[in-house]
Amino acid sequence: QPMAEKAANNSSNKAKESPIVSTRAGIPQRQAIALISDHADPAADIGKEEAGGQNVYVRQVGEALAKLGWQVDMFTRKTSPDQPTIVQHSDHCRTIRLVAGAEKFIPRDELFQYMPEFVEAFQKFQTKEGTNYPLIHTNYWLSAWAGLQLQASNNIQLVHTYHSLGAVKYPSVKKIPAIASTRLEIEQQILEKAHCVVATSPQEQEYLRQLVSQQGRIEVIPCGTDIDKFHIISKTEARIKLGLNPTDQIVLYVGRFDPRKGIETMVRACAASKAKTSGNLKLVIAGGSDPEREDGQEKERIQQLVQELDLADQTIFPGQLSHDVLPLYYAAADVCVVPSHYEPFGLVAIEAMACGTPVIASNVGGLKFTVVPEETGLLVPPQDINAWAAAIDRILTNELWARKLRVEASARVRQNFSWTGVAIQLSDLYRRLLAQSMMDERVWSLWMPTSSEASNTTQVLNAL
Numbered sequence: 464q465p466m467a468e469k470a471a472n473n474s475s476n477k478a479k480e481s482p483i484v485s486t487r488a489g490i491p492q493r494q495a496i497a498l499i500s501d502h503a504d505p506a507a508d509i510g511k512e513e514a515g516g517q518n519v520y521v522r523q524v525g526e527a528l529a530k531l532g533w534q535v536d537m538f539t540r541k542t543s544p545d546q547p548t549i550v551q552h553s554d555h556c557r558t559i560r561l562v563a564g565a566e567k568f569i570p571r572d573e574l575f576q577y578m579p580e581f582v583e584a585f586q587k588f589q590t591k592e593g594t595n596y597p598l599i600h601t602n603y604w605l606s607a608w609a610g611l612q613l614q615a616s617n618n619i620q621l622v623h624t625y626h627s628l629g630a631v632k633y634p635s636v637k638k639i640p641a642i643a644s645t646r647l648e649i650e651q652q653i654l655e656k657a658h659c660v661v662a663t664s665p666q667e668q669e670y671l672r673q674l675v676s677q678q679g680r681i682e683v684i685p686c687g688t689d690i691d692k693f694h695i696i697s698k699t700e701a702r703i704k705l706g707l708n709p710t711d712q713i714v715l716y717v718g719r720f721d722p723r724k725g726i727e728t729m730v731r732a733c734a735a736s737k738a739k740t741s742g743n744l745k746l747v748i749a750g751g752s753d754p755e756r757e758d759g760q761e762k763e764r765i766q767q768l769v770q771e772l773d774l775a776d777q778t779i780f781p782g783q784l785s786h787d788v789l790p791l792y793y794a795a796a797d798v799c800v801v802p803s804h805y806e807p808f809g810l811v812a813i814e815a816m817a818c819g820t821p822v823i824a825s826n827v828g829g830l831k832f833t834v835v836p837e838e839t840g841l842l843v844p845p846q847d848i849n850a851w852a853a854a855i856d857r858i859l860t861n862e863l864w865a866r867k868l869r870v871e872a873s874a875r876v877r878q879n880f881s882w883t884g885v886a887i888q889l890s891d892l893y894r895r896l897l898a899q900s901m902m903d904e905r906v907w908s909l910w911m912p913t914s915s916e917a918s919n920t921t922q923v924l925n926a927l
């Protein structure tokens with residue numbers, strides 16, 4: 464084949480097969496990667512039912528990875544016809560909403576049937592953009608299923624983060640959904656077939672090995688927090704800004720209204736605490752809800768409990784709070800509580816600690832990794848009301864110790880849990896996987912070289 468013709472062929476292959484996209488002329492070409500987060504929209508309002516830690520994780524990781532030089536495309540399901548299909552977060556990071564099933568909210572336990580449509584829409588998007596993502600990072604088991612389908616028909620590197628594990632969740636819920644056995648199966652398959660599973664804490668890694676499979680590669684990379692936003696602010700200043708009383712003893716909960724979050728334990732513990740009788744106790748229960756949905760019912764149940772336990776005058780429900788105002792609430796609190804029955808990681812704990820607020824958390828899952836008992840807060844058995852009441856009283860009555868906890872808590876997060884640090888670790892993992900796959904492809908091409916493989920390999924290796 465003449466040189467000129469070969470070059471022309473190579474360049475047309477490049478246009479058709481290149482995984483490298485540049486969104487703006489003049490900006491150097493970047494390696495494109497896809498993050499898939501089926502139900503948890505990275506561009507959504509956080510803090511409501513089905514919008515919590517996973518949304519924050521995907522969005523923050525995506526944005527931080529883009530700052531490190533990747534083109535990051537984050538795929539989720541469109542839940543309303545009014546939503547824009549593409550949300551551009553920064554030059555190289557965007558959310559892409561795919562149509563799979565009706566364009567309305569569908570609870571995640573009912574989403575599996577729409578995942579084939581999701582995969583088809585993803586593939587159509589790739590064809591339309593003329594790109595093939597060489598690395599896909601899936602989040603939650605539904606996305607894992609999509610990743611496994613894509614892996615079967617494309618040469619991709621597949622990375623997965625669970626966010627929640629059926630094997631841990633189901634034994635503790637009253638009503639096991641019909642989809643449970645499918646979920647457990649996919650959760651095992653993804654561990655065994657993905658190129659790497661990211662556990663967000665050593666505790667999660669242990670669970671994966673004990674409850675899911677002995678096979679498959681796992682790396683521990685934690686979740687993070689935005690340490691520029693969540694940092695120490697003076698308690699007095701924060702309370703003035705929020706109109707909260709300087710002498711109150713403030714116990715703060717932040718999160719979704721879900722029975723498994725253990726809000727009931729915290730309310731009962733506050734009612735049983737010595738702080739209640741002192742008259743200065745203030746309970747702040749923050750989080751969004753929709754009266755039509757399950758989180759609305761749980762909020763109503765908690766509000767009734769607050770009435771019954773004679774805490775209504777001492778409790779406020781500020782509703783859903785944005786990350787712009789949340790640092791003030793954390794800073795204003797004397798203690799932040801995370802009473803979850805189970806928590807794979809628990810972003811709220813590190814957000815509060817970053818703001819210098821001691822944390823009392825259940826001694827479960829990722830909370831055992833983030834909260835250092837006696838140094839950044841306390842760990843207490845979930846649902847043990849007396850132990851929770853004692854822990855709350857201990858922190859509220861020992862100002863000197865609480866001040867020490869504040870300093871340690873914030874230092875621990877800055878050192879270990881910034882999104883930038885997390886993204887650097889993920890980026891390093893992606894590079895290793897892509898380089899490995901390129902090397903494998905090179906070895907393969909020694910046996911069976913094609914011009915497109917050769918050009919693809921060189922291109923991606925250059926971009927790494």
Ligand code: UDP
Pocket residue numbers: 509510511514515516517519717718719749750751782783784785786789808809810811812814
């Ligand atoms: N959140 C928020 N506003 C609220 C309540 C919660 O922004 O009113 C955020 C919170 O700051 C955290 C996330 O929702 O970033 C909850 O994550 P976590 O891992 O603690 O719990 P999950 O919702 O994943 O179970």
